[in-house]
Amino acid sequence: MMLSLSSNAFTCGANASKTRRRITSTPATNATDLPLIESEEDFSQALTQNKVLVVDWMARWCRKCIYLKPKIQKMMEEEFPDLPIVYIDVNAVPGKLVYGNGIKKMPTIALYQNQEKVAEHIAAEGGKDAVGKIKAMIETNLKTPELVQDTAT
Secondary structure: OOEEOOOOEEEEOOOOOOOOEOOOOOOOOOOOOOEEEOHHHHHHHHHHHHOOOEEEOOOOOOHHHHHHHHHHHHHHHHHHHOEEEEEEEHHHHOOOHHOOOOOOOOOOEEEOOOEEEEEEEEEEHHHHHHHHHHHHHHHHHHHHHHHHHHOOO
């Protein structure tokens, strides 16, 4: 599925360049109770409060986001229990936050260390093993494992 941006809204379609339909943010039917960033201030605060942070840039209308969210949550709880993760609905925050972080497709899972993005995985392109690829991205790019333990204090 190809995604493109249009007037502060994401569009979706088999051929987004030919077919454009405006997508609005609607609540996901299987949303979990994980932290949801709702503003630039929330995002800035999450970055400053955590030396390491995983961010799932998603959209509530995105089927792959809805499908992967509980799988990512489970992987994080099992593999990285001390590593904080937050979710950002790209349609619920200002576009400059989304565009400023280079987000073009959902879901994109990004790893931030010391307030800078050090890696990302575009799960929309992840195929069947998207969660495994996200895990590998975190393991490969987590520069200092001690930072993960510091976030729990």
